[in-house]
Amino acid sequence: MEWVKAFHIISIVTWFAGLFYLPRLYVYHAMSDDEISNERFKIMERKLYKGIMTPSMLVTLISGGWLLSSVWSTYSGDLWLHLKLFLVLILVIYHFYCGKLNTAFKRDNNQHGHVFYRWLNEMPVLGLIAIIIFVVVKPF
Numbered sequence: 001m002e003w004v005k006a007f008h009i010i011s012i013v014t015w016f017a018g019l020f021y022l023p024r025l026y027v028y029h030a031m032s033d034d035e036i037s038n039e040r041f042k043i044m045e046r047k048l049y050k051g052i053m054t055p056s057m058l059v060t061l062i063s064g065g066w067l068l069s070s071v072w073s074t075y076s077g078d079l080w081l082h083l084k085l086f087l088v089l090i091l092v093i094y095h096f097y098c099g100k101l102n103t104a105f106k107r108d109n110n111q112h113g114h115v116f117y118r119w120l121n122e123m124p125v126l127g128l129i130a131i132i133i134f135v136v137v138k139p140f
Contacts, residue, residue, distance in 0.1 A: 011060040026105065057095055083130075091127050
């Protein structure tokens with residue numbers, strides 16, 4: 001089970017690196033006004049989302065499910081676990097929303113300015129902080 005936990009942590013770190021960086025790319029992409037930059041950002045965003053973030057999310061969810069199944073009987077009644085799982089669901093939705101934005105940029109149909117993406121960029125930080133507190137401190 002320690003190997004599963006190790007791969008879970010590795011995939012979380014990788015997934016969150018993407019969740020932090022992709023909206024930052026969107027900030028710069030929304031500010032770009034030349035075709036070369038526009039095409040470069042499209043490539044970077046696609047590779048990050050499809051090549052790194054999505055596989056990392058899948059490994060996180062699979063390994064997390066595996067770990068959860070081994071402790072479910074112990075923690076299934078604890079509020080912290082249910083709140084953590086709810087936040088993971090929100091992060092998965094956030095991930096797919098980033099994918100939707102990625103498609104909009106790919107089609108040259110971005111509807112938001114750089115300020116929107118700057119705010120969007122802060123959202124996963126709040127989730128990460130709360131999840132770590134729930135898992136480590138188990139306050140409820």
